[in-house]
Amino acid sequence: MAKTPDPIPAGAHRRYDPLLDTWVVVSPHRSKRPWLGARTAPEPCGPSYDPACALCAGNLRASGERMPDYDGVYSFPNDFPALGHLSEVPESAPLFRAEAARGQSRVLCFSPNHDLTLAEADDALREAVVGLWQEELRRFSGAETQWVQLFENRGRLMGCSNPHPHGQLWASDFLPTLVAQELRSQQAHFERTGQALLAEVRDAELAGPRLVLASDAWVSWVPFWARWPYETLLAPRRALAGLLELTPAEAQDLAHHLGRLLGAYDRHFGCRTPYSFGWHGWHRLTGAPPGLLLHAHLLPPLLEGPDRQKFMVGFELMAETQRDLTPEQAAAALRAALA
Numbered sequence: 001m002a003k004t005p006d007p008i009p010a011g012a013h014r015r016y017d018p019l020l021d022t023w024v025v026v027s028p029h030r031s032k033r034p035w036l037g038a039r040t041a042p043e044p045c046g047p048s049y050d051p052a053c054a055l056c057a058g059n060l061r062a063s064g065e066r067m068p069d070y071d072g073v074y075s076f077p078n079d080f081p082a083l084g085h086l087s088e089v090p091e092s093a094p095l096f097r098a099e100a101a102r103g104q105s106r107v108l109c110f111s112p113n114h115d116l117t118l119a120e121a122d123d124a125l126r127e128a129v130v131g132l133w134q135e136e137l138r139r140f141s142g143a144e145t146q147w148v149q150l151f152e153n154r155g156r157l158m159g160c161s162n163p164h165p166h167g168q169l170w171a172s173d174f175l176p177t178l179v180a181q182e183l184r185s186q187q188a189h190f191e192r193t194g195q196a197l198l199a200e201v202r203d204a205e206l207a208g209p210r211l212v213l214a215s216d217a218w219v220s221w222v223p224f225w226a227r228w229p230y231e232t233l234l235a236p237r238r239a240l241a242g243l244l245e246l247t248p249a250e251a252q253d254l255a256h257h258l259g260r261l262l263g264a265y266d267r268h269f270g271c272r273t274p275y276s277f278g279w280h281g282w283h284r285l286t287g288a289p290p291g292l293l294l295h296a297h298l299l300p301p302l303l304e305g306p307d308r309q310k311f312m313v314g315f316e317l318m319a320e321t322q323r324d325l326t327p328e329q330a331a332a333a334l335r336a337a338l339a
Contacts, residue, residue, distance in 0.1 A: 014320075017225035018189070018197060019182045024225050024321045031229070031304050031324035039307040042271035043155055046115045046163060054079075055164035057112040073132040074109040075169075081105035083172055103172035104140070108132055108150075110165040117154065117165060117272055119262035126255035129167075133279070134243050134251075140171040141244075141284045147172050147179055148283035150243075155274025157301050157309055171283075182280060183289050190291025198293040202235050209328040212335055213261055217253040220261050220298075222331040227321045228299045229310050230268075230330045232261065235295040241288035242281040260338055261298070268337040271306035275299055 014023045054061045057069045063079040083103030092098045110118065110129050118126060133150050140148045152167035153160040175183070189197035205211050205221040212220045212232055220234040234257070236250060246254070265273040281294035303310045303324060315322055 015225045017223075017227075018201075019185050019225075020178065021181065021185055022321070024227055024323060025315075026323055026326060028324075028326050028329075035308065038309065040157060040309050042306045043163070043274075048113050048115050050114045050164075053114055053162060053164050055107070055109055055162055055166055056114050070109070070112055073111070073128050075106050075132060075136060078105035078107050078168070082170060099174075101172065101174060103145070103170060105171075106136060106169040108136065108167045108169060110167065114164050117262070118152070118258060119266050119272070121165075121259070123252070123255045123259060126258055127252055130243070130246070130251045130254055134246070136169050137242070137244055137283045140169075144173060145171050145283065146175050149176065149179075149278060151276060151278035153276050155272065157274040158276050160274075167277075179280060183292065186291040186293070187289050196239065196291045196293045198233075198235055198295055199239060202237075202293075210331040212264070212331050213257065213338060215253050215257045215260075217250040218257040220257065222327040222334070224327060226327045226330070227323060228301065229303050229323055229325055230265070230300050230334065232298045232334070233295055234258075234261070234298065235293055240281075240294045241292045242283060242285075242294055243279065244283075244285055245294075261334075263339055264334050264337040265300060267339070268333055269300075269302055269306045273300050273302065275301075 012025065012027045014025055016023055049056055051059065053059060055067065057067055057071075059067050061067060061079055065076075068074070082105050083101060085102055085104075087100035087102045089100050090096075090098045108129075110116070110132075111121065111125060116125075118129065136150070137148055149170045149172075150167065151170075155163075186197045189195070201223075202219050202221075206214060206219065208221075210222045210224060212222060214220075217237055218234060219237060220232050222231060223233050236246075238250070240246065240250075262273070265275070276299045277296060279294070279296045282288035282292060301309050310324070312321070
């Protein structure tokens with residue numbers, strides 16, 4: 001496991017998150033406190049095929065349908081969707097408001113290899129995954145869809161119910177809360193300055209201490225306001241609102257960039273790093289809100305090692321998010337682990 005650099009001398013302070021219009025408490029050195037709490041065990045490697053896995057090629061799913069003998073990426077409607085075409089709305093009142101929530105949910109298999117991760121895959125497979133993301137976005141490009149959330153939960157610590165390499169898509173007829181706040185913040189900044197908020201942040205981070213990786217078309221960094229200890233943002237160098245606007249060269253570079261970034265996490269923590277990864281970007285070629293820059297959030301729940309989980313509890317749940325090391329420390333550790 002890569003060693004975390006010595007703490008940067010700094011006292012406790014707060015940092016402002018302009019995307020969500022919130023604040024984060026930063027408490028340097030707190031991660032070094034004695035720990036007698038829960039320890040997590042890194043996930044072991046498994047077989048390349050699991051006869052009990054509903055996502056392995058040829059196996060039976062809970063719906064009674066059988067997975068085809070796919071040899072690349074493959075997607076299908078979620079057998080247990082969070083959103084559907086029907087919505088049952090309880091009686092609404094001024095103090096107890098409710099509204100319909102409709103949509104669709106899909107499962108996106110990245111590979112038939114049950115024991116593969118995106119970090120360990122080759123660039124060709126990751127590029128196929130980028131193509132699958134784009135294909136799924138085109139499926140939901142109609143006006144009735146307000147938002148399409150592409151995401152991957154990796155590992156038991158992120159509540160992933162199946163270790164098979166896969167992600168999900170939730171398409172909704174409403175704007176989710178966090179997405180709506182991000183859009184408001186970016187639009188307001190654009191109206192005030194004529195500039196895209198995240199493009200300005202990205203450019204300011206290029207030569208700074210929070211930069212993790214810069215490639216031909218993509219930049220990843222630990223946000224100044226990061227909540228999770230080793231959180232990163234990933235954004236294109238070009239002014240893109242969504243994944244459908246990528247050139248073939250940008251898609252190819254994204255596949256390589258993701259491999260290096262995810263690999264750095266695995267080398268730093270010395271394990272297959274659990275995380276939640278998701279895209280915030282427009283799902284159509286037209287109609288994107290002004291000032292929106294395509295970006296992805298990568299959120300691992302680990303603190304100082306593979307057995308130390310960061311819990312959002314106590315002060316974080318009751319008052320304000322707090323982190324135990326500076327974003328600059330986290331970025332330096334990830335840079336040191338790049339291959």
